Amino acid sequence: MNIVVCVKHIPDPNIPGELEGGRLKRSGVQGVLDPGDEFGVETGLQLKEAHGGEVTLVSMGPPTAMEAIRRGLSMGADKGLLVSDDALQGACALVTARVLAAAIKKSGPFDLVIAGVESTDGYTGTMPSTLAELLDVPQVTFVKRLDSADGTIRADRQTAEGYQVVESPLPALITVTAGVNSPRYASFKGIMAAKKKPVDNLSIGDLGLSSEEVTSMQQIASVGSAEARKAGEVIEDDGTGAQRVAEFLKEAKVI
């Protein structure tokens, strides 16, 4: 089973982010493999362990994004592919999907593409669905449990109410939630081996994409701080407490 896992290098989410011209400041900031993508890498590795094949990591980002690929390789992935190009600075989700689709096609035939539900910096959550369309494969999003056999996958798909059980033929694309598994540590042996694993560096030219195709369609109109959270309401029980809690829940449309 040949598996492609999309990985993103993001500013360390444990350090408060700074803005730079309306965008998240990225250069000179401590970066990490998006914690959400670790679940994708783990999913890929488990499938490989069960069915054989290869796990390829694909990323778009500045040269420093190699760090995210190295981390995934240390966890056990087989090879990496990084698309870096000055023209891609500030790329929107659509451009990212185009670039990743071109890179995945170039890397050879695949059975499954895995991505996180959304990145831990941009949070748009639109890239994976766009990518599935561009690759012309079915998509199963919000996967919280996954089985695979004989050219199909069967997934528990998280919904607001519960979960759906969805089957799909391969090749396909899935996005995995944080509950799907617990990502392994990169072992020291894995870290030592990672530097010997093959990694391709590609530019837009290598992918045959035109400059229109990589021009961001999206513009940032304005950036503001989220509204500060208000203190909660404390209900003191004077005999009517239960009723007021019930009213509150009704108002919130919980009951």
Add this chain to the structure above:
Amino acid sequence: MDAVDFLDLEPLLTEEEKMIRDTCRRFVGDRVMPGIEKWFEAAEFPVEVATELGSLGLLGMHLSGYGCAGTNAVSYGLACLELEAGDAGFRSFVSVQGSLAMWPIWKYGSEEQKQEWLPRMAAGEAIGCFGLTEPDFGSDPAGMRTSAKKNGSDWVLNGNKLWITNGGIADVAIVWARTDEGVRGFLVPRNTKGFTTRDIHRKLSLRASVTSELILDNCRLPADAVLPGVTGMKGPLSCLSEARFGIVWGVMGSARACYECALEYSKTRIAFDKPIGSFQLTQEKLVNMMLEINKGLLLALHLGRKKDDGNLAPQQVSFGKLNNVREALAIAREARTILGANGVTLEYPVIRHANNLESVLTYEGTSEIHTLILGQAITGLNAFA
């Protein structure tokens, strides 16, 4: 400015070294910190963690082949530092397993001994210990009484070893004994007839670590139990030099944990209507800690690079052990004063580290012995006896 890495030493590390350090730090956060207060209080080492340390690649990480990760010495040092920032008991487990038990097999063992033990020890499936110290011989181990006598082609061992880390949980003990040819190392598997262990209780330091007595009573071993590659005190002493190198780094982990705790506390604890960190006396303490941690790390890194270049002298390791343990202990004690009464409870890590460091000050050569080693190195005069 970074309050911990004040000198910006980070760029002196390679990507690989940073990744190993970060992985180890994460493991400590996930697996050591949540349980350490309980383990320390109950005086137990959670043996089940051994295989986790093994699959991470921590055990014998700086050795090559036989299932070992094959990292450089600096990476090993960084791992020791992160482990000890959790607890010196864990670092001791890893030091003993990797440097005192696996290393002599790797360095002086036969191919059969290596094949039999190293892969399982690297995986944490077999635990090793190092028996040198005896009830009556600590700083002068050359005086040891434990003996190994030839009987036919077998060896028969008699004697007691005391203060042996991992003794009670070990699957194999590396026992150093005197023979007609000089001191030799023996691999003693757990269930060998005539070999028993007894754990030492009521330790008030390094509580999350098993310390035991090894008893060899007409313990009969086959001819191939001896480490073929070394005869004389050079055997055990070379192992100690390996492990001490890890301590040079490890204690800076204890020191860092104490400093970070004290720094945070000094900013939030109010006395006389002000955070105690605003008092000059507190600032002086914090600054001294920060200075010594940065200097200690520079020293450790310098020794590590020399070790990787193959030109680190044992006396230079003594320099590192003497200085960094001394400073770490001073930092732990000073940090404790900043925490006031809270400093004496297990709610905070400081007293635990301070207590642990008392053992670290003594084992692997006491501070006095390292002083004498350095004294001899600079004067050419022996002051040991």
